[in-house]
Amino acid sequence: LDAAIIATPNCFHRDQALAAAEAKVHVLVEKPMAITNKEAWDIVEGCKKAGIKLMVGCDRRFCIQNEYAKELVDQGVIGKVLMANAIMYEHWDLYQGSIAKTDFRLKGEKAGAAAVSDTGAHAIDLLTWLVGSEVKRIVGVAKRLAMPEDYTLLDDTVWILMEHKSGSYSCVTCNRFSRAAIQSTSLYGNEGSIMTSSDATTPFQTAPLAVFTDKDYNAEDLPRIIRDYRYPQLFWAEDLVNRPVSKRWVPIYPPRESNYARMIKHFVGCILEDKEPRV
Template identity: 25%
Template sequence: MAKLKVAVIGCGSIARHRHLIEYAANPEAEITAVCDIVKERAEEMAVEYDAKVYTDYEQLLKTEDVDAVSVCLPNYLHAPASIAALNAGKHVLCEKPMATSREVAENMINAAEENNRKLMIGHNQRFVPSHQKAKQLIESGEVGKIYSFRTAFGHGGPEGWSIDGRDSWFFEKEKAFIGAMGDLGVHKADLMRYLLGEEFSEVAAFVETSAKGDTDVDDNAVCVLKSESGIIGTLVASWAYNAGEDNSTIIYGENAILRLEDDPKYSLVVQYTNGEVVNYELGGIQTNESGGQTSTQVIDHFVESILEDKEPLITGEEGKKSLEVILGALESSETKKISNVRG
């Protein structure tokens, strides 16, 4: 069977460390074109993956006969590039956050529907083994009623990860739209929706710029969330965890406490109310720190969704719902009031 022809738009860090590597490792996909506004970056990746070079994604979409594209651009370009690709008849995997507003996210979803193409958002937290195991335990009823949770995602900031370092678009509000909340917080909003199996209805938040100088995007945020059934918990996103990364989640249930990515050895620790403790070694979470890189499974899932013509786990609709949690948090921080998650 012919391989799925793929183009990667944007050749920065996320493309290099995730998308390109994982497409190249997938036997059913073939990278045929790469695009970056900085020609040298595109050329470097083109040599590595034997692909054609473009500096204009519209030209690429017009010229190249590809089946699917990955959109790995700054946040403000996610929607325009995704919509252009969908209208050109390509399936789209878009990095998170999918858009900068609810309306723009809806435009992306509509473009996918109108063109009968798949739109997937790159929320890789759903594929982490400990998170999938925790979801099974919750769904089976073993944990009992869920009362509360706390989830955090923090590291020292994108300057240690982005290809442009401190000059990265991550720190420019007109390009990034949001900082740590868009980079990290939206991942955890998506994860908690997935684990709990329900939507959040209300959010209260403090969203601050306190750790990084000379930027107007948030770098520290603390949110209190309430789900539709009344589960309450906290979500923290930070670019100020300078000594190391925190990617932990703790879920407090009637019969057990689940500790996810909270122990250096065991990716999931289940503490039962009867005193029993079960430790799971399920393989590590993806990390921005060197040495711990594993496949995110996002690309494999996207390719499989196209080839088998099935809905991806994180559709545009799912991406929008996770974005809405973050938009509600920003609104709460600005108004100093509790926000409804969906307007």
């Protein structure tokens, strides 16, 4: 056995990850890593001591539209990122269909927290990565608005504001009771904006990406990810009626490629090539 994926209830992550580390088995652990900070650091230290690869399942980094957005940001297409926003609304029970319901996501002793550590973890990680700067200060409000009384989780809704070391700001809003599964990410720079959004009709893995930029590009100047895109659809307009500030509007439609498959492929590649995982 060379590697293991730990996708059990959150309360089991620490002990299972440490057992894998002791056996010299590389670990991909689902987020949240654990139900307390101490347990998470125990995993980090245990894997480091064992000399194995440790990766956390922050799969939103592997959605292809988010990788596109990251490359555009790094190439300066929208200038300096000043503000970012992520919205993630979902209702886990609704996705399980006819299979037996599991309660570990709804019990505090098994999950730790709900909106913050489960849904919110994706948004916080994604925005920090896209902005490209660590968080310096964070404030938030977590509320229990819709959870039934017999559930022991503390929150089902959270609002988070983060100040990054670069001077950028980002905001996270998420809940665990929305009947409409909505995930959107927006990046606002001093020279343009990048937006991606999904709903019940568009899976978040393949949500379209819209780029609004003040910069003038010709075909050869475009970033590789746009020029080499499988289904290129570029729309140029000097004076868009509804977007008068932006000189260039580029919608991008990502190919249907599983972010989970991309994440696992990255994990395996890190093991084979002795590289550090992205997250």
